[in-house]
Amino acid sequence: MxxxxxxxxxxxxxxxxxxxxxxxxxxxxxxxxxxxxxxxPRQVQAAKSLKPYPVVFHKPASYSQALKAAALVFVSGTAPIDPLTGQVVKGPVQAQVEQCLRNISAILEAAGSGLEKAVSATLIVADEEDFAGANEEWLKWFPRNPPARQGAKMPVRIPDMKVSIAMIAEA
Structure with missing residues (x-):
């Protein structure tokens, strides 16, 4: 109409x-x-490895890393996990945003997409004081034409985790 x-x-x-x-x-x-x-049609997507690391990035058991449907790739909330250690990256929120975006980039690449095709993102932080630092790192990855974005506060405390990012990109 x-x-x-x-x-x-x-x-x-x-x-x-x-x-x-x-x-x-x-x-x-x-x-x-x-x-x-x-x-x-829905197609489950998962990163086989996170480049440049040769370590296999294991698919979570309770959800899909990403789904490809309707010409879009929907990436689940992604933690700042270092694929070499399997642990949350320690350090400032900037380092964690960087690791989240590296992980998302690998997932999108496995789906035939990339960060340059991102249309929407959800940035979830543990502490609202971290938004400024998260934005600082975000602008390094998206200096022009960033995806639409919304923010939220983490509803549950996970040890050492300051941020999680979900993303939608064109396939």
Missing amino acids: VDGHLFEPSDVSRSDAMTQRSFLSKPASSSKWHRPELTY
Whole structure:
């Protein structure tokens, strides 16, 4: 619906399949309008290793590192885990943001995407005082045209973890 007008699927260019799927349609045998069900194939994505480290980055058991669906890659909240040690990187929030973004970059690369295709991110910090330091490191990775971003405070304390980042990118 645009400006109160309902469009038939034939009013839309055939080249935009995603847009066409979202329009209401009326089956010939019915007088009721309905929205066709939107279904997209889902593909689980996981980084096989985090370059330049040859160590295998193990997929978490309770969730997917990322899912590829509807021409997007949805990366789960990613901790600042060093793939060599399997431990949270210690140090200032800047170092942890850097490690999170390195990990996300490897996950996106495994999905055929990259940080340059990021469209949205969620930055979760343990302490609100860390937002300034997190922004400092963030701007090194996204100096121009950064993705849309929202922030939140961690609901649970995890030892040594100051930040977690989730991201959505174009596939």
